[in-house]
Every structure is written in structure tokens, then in C-alpha cells.
Amino acid sequence: MKIENSLNDKSSIRNKLRKISTINSAVILLLCWLLLSSTSLLFIKSYEKRNLELIAATLSTTLTAATVFEDSYDAHNKIARLGNEGMFDSAKLVTDDHTVLVDWHDRQEQTGWYPRLLREWIYLKPLSVNINHSEANVGTLTLEGTVTGAADFIRYSLMILTSGMLCVLIISFLLSEFLHRGILASLRNITSSIHYVIHSGDFSLRIPESPTREFQLFSNDLNSLLTEMQTLQASLIRDNRTLAAKALEDPLTGLANRAAFVARLTQLLDQQLAKERFVLLFLDGDRFKSINDNWGHAAGDEVLKAIGSRLSALAYKQDLVARLGGDEFAMLVSSRASEAQLQLLMQDINEAISQKIVIAEGTPISTSVTIGYAWSQHGDTVESILERADMNMYKNKGKSKVRR
Numbered sequence: 001m002k003i004e005n006s007l008n009d010k011s012s013i014r015n016k017l018r019k020i021s022t023i024n025s026a027v028i029l030l031l032c033w034l035l036l037s038s039t040s041l042l043f044i045k046s047y048e049k050r051n052l053e054l055i056a057a058t059l060s061t062t063l064t065a066a067t068v069f070e071d072s073y074d075a076h077n078k079i080a081r082l083g084n085e086g087m088f089d090s091a092k093l094v095t096d097d098h099t100v101l102v103d104w105h106d107r108q109e110q111t112g113w114y115p116r117l118l119r120e121w122i123y124l125k126p127l128s129v130n131i132n133h134s135e136a137n138v139g140t141l142t143l144e145g146t147v148t149g150a151a152d153f154i155r156y157s158l159m160i161l162t163s164g165m166l167c168v169l170i171i172s173f174l175l176s177e178f179l180h181r182g183i184l185a186s187l188r189n190i191t192s193s194i195h196y197v198i199h200s201g202d203f204s205l206r207i208p209e210s211p212t213r214e215f216q217l218f219s220n221d222l223n224s225l226l227t228e229m230q231t232l233q234a235s236l237i238r239d240n241r242t243l244a245a246k247a248l249e250d251p252l253t254g255l256a257n258r259a260a261f262v263a264r265l266t267q268l269l270d271q272q273l274a275k276e277r278f279v280l281l282f283l284d285g286d287r288f289k290s291i292n293d294n295w296g297h298a299a300g301d302e303v304l305k306a307i308g309s310r311l312s313a314l315a316y317k318q319d320l321v322a323r324l325g326g327d328e329f330a331m332l333v334s335s336r337a338s339e340a341q342l343q344l345l346m347q348d349i350n351e352a353i354s355q356k357i358v359i360a361e362g363t364p365i366s367t368s369v370t371i372g373y374a375w376s377q378h379g380d381t382v383e384s385i386l387e388r389a390d391m392n393m394y395k396n397k398g399k400s401k402v403r404r
């Protein structure tokens, strides 16, 4: 829960990449916008200034005669004709003796802070040119430039530039989203694979190939780690199975040990209502101590192994032969349902055990077992059925000792 909360606080790598590429594009585009805007503004400024200078030069030549003869009417017409075409905002023609011949103002002259600021920035101050005649100064023409054209140009070019930049920003955003997809897919593959392995414990999964070199290297390392974990897991499972099997096995004879015997007996008792009855045979080696005493402990071990394998040879698949400890064996027999079949089995056991056992050094040893048995009964427990079989075995042992 805590981890999930702290994850929710964090921004995804997709958002981080999106943020980086958006900031990147926005900064670059803003710089381009500033560069292009200032270049076009400087261009406009120099164009408008040059234009006004040309108009002033042309007009001063045209006005020479009117200035010399102080023909205010003609001068006004010539100035107004050009002024009405939007060539300038105002024009003042003053003779060399300071007589104002023309003081013309455009009636549609733009006022307000923007045109005023623009005019001051483009033209700095009104443009004055001398009107000369026979190399003498006869008057001065002062023109104030117009900003109507410049203002429109600036407005439209900035609008086009800004919307163009916004389009580029959107395109670059979409493009980066598209290009980031590969990186994000590789990352997603890695994280979802690790997530799956952690939650399933299945180390057989391998992270798929990535087109990005660094991710491929990372995936290779993780895949090698997964292979090692898989091998380790397999060997642990194998070891566990071996250990579990060993925990239920008698190390000398390889038969089931007491724990395995009790487990199987418990299972049979649990099932006995649904299944046929079964019989528990308790077998104890006769005078086994003397075998050890006469032939040695190793020989005794060989005899115990031989008894175990002979009992196993007589048992069916559903029966269980176990060594309970020392020279005590037990059989859980489900394959014989009648007393007659059981008697036959016990006869076979006695016959098999009575066959001489030839130990490694070649000495034949005779042995026998005493058997006590108990059929399963309703309400039996592990202890009760074992006790009945044990008691019967002791009774039989007593009888055989009397016979000897």
C-alpha cells in the first residue's frame, strides 16, 4: 500500500519524456520566433526609412519651383497628392526665410501608443531635406513617415509566424510521442516481465529483444539472471524432492520407514469405510541378536536387507512394506481381502525368509520371522491396530519359543 502510494506520487517516464521534448521544442521555437521577428522588424525599419528618404528626395526636387516662387497652392497639391497615397503622415515646407508654405497632415493619421511607438522606433525623428536651387538652399521639407503599412505587416507577419510556430510545436510533440513509443515499449517489456516473475515465481520467462542497445544489454543481463535463477530453482526442487523421499525411506533397506508407514496407515484408516478392509502384518526377526553376535553387525545388516527385499517381492503394488526399526518390519496389505489369502501370504513369507541368506563373504545364514497380524476394524486408530498386531506377534513369538 505504502509502495503504491509512493508510486502514485511519482511521474511516469512517458510524462517525463513528454515534458522534456515539449520544453525543448518550445525553447527552440521561441528562440526562432524571436530571431525571425527581430530580423523582420529590422528589415521593416530599414525599408521604411529608405522609402521615406527616397520620397523626400523626389518630392524636394518636384517642389523646387514652387518653393522658389513661393507658390503655396502648387506645393500643397504636389505634397497632398503623394500624402493621400499614404506615402507619409505629415509634410511641412518652409522657405529659407521661415515662411511656412505647406503644413499638410494626413487626416487618417494613426494615433495611439502603438503607432507612435512604432513611428519613433522606425524613423527616430521627422526627416528634413533641403530644397536647393542653383546650389543655394531655398527651403526645407520635413516629412513624418507613415506606419500604416509597417503596422499591418508586423501584425500579419507576427500572427503568421506565431501560428506557424504553434503548428510546428504540435507536430514536434506528436512526432516525439511517436518516436518515444519504441523506448517506452522496451521499458514496459522489462518492467512487466520482472513484475510477472516476482508474482508468479516462474523463472522460465525471458525478456523479448529490444531495438535499443542499452535496453538490449539490460535485458541480456536480466535474462542471464533469470536462467541462473531457473537452474537454481530446478536444483532446489530436485533436492527438496530427494530430501522428502529420504525423510520417508529407511536408509539400510530402502523400504518405507516408520514415518511413511504411519502416514500410509492413517490414509488407509481414513479411507476404510469406502474401501475393502486391509490387514496389518507385524514381523519381528527371531534371535536376531545372535546373528549379530555370531557373524557381526555388517552381516546382520545384510540379513535385514535380504528380509526387506524378500518381503517386497511378495507384496503387490498397493501393499506397503516398511522397516519400523531394528529387526521389526511391517506390511500393510490391501491386496488380500480374505483370511485364506492372508494365510497363504504368511506361508509364502515364512518360506521366503527361511531360505538361507548368503552374505558377502559367502556364509549362508538361516533366519526366520514371527508374524502377528490384525485386520482393520471400524473405529480403528493407528495405535489400536498396531497394538493388536504387536500383541498377536508377541503371542506367536511366545509359542515358537516354547516349541524351540
Ligand SMILES: Nc1nc2c(ncn2[C@@H]2O[C@H](COP(=O)(O)OP(=O)(O)OP(=O)(O)O)[C@@H](O)[C@H]2O)c(=O)[nH]1
Pocket: 252, 284, 285, 286, 287, 288, 289, 290, 292, 296, 297, 298, 299, 300, 301, 304, 325, 326, 327
Ligand atoms: N545388524 C544390525 N542389528 C541391529 C540393527 N538394529 C537393531 N539391531 C539389533 O537387533 C537386535 C534385536 O534384538 P531383539 O529383537 O531385542 O531380540 P532378538 O535377538 O531378535 O530376540 P527375539 O526377538 O526375542 O527373538 C539387537 O541385538 C540390536 O542390536 C541394525 O540396524 N543392524
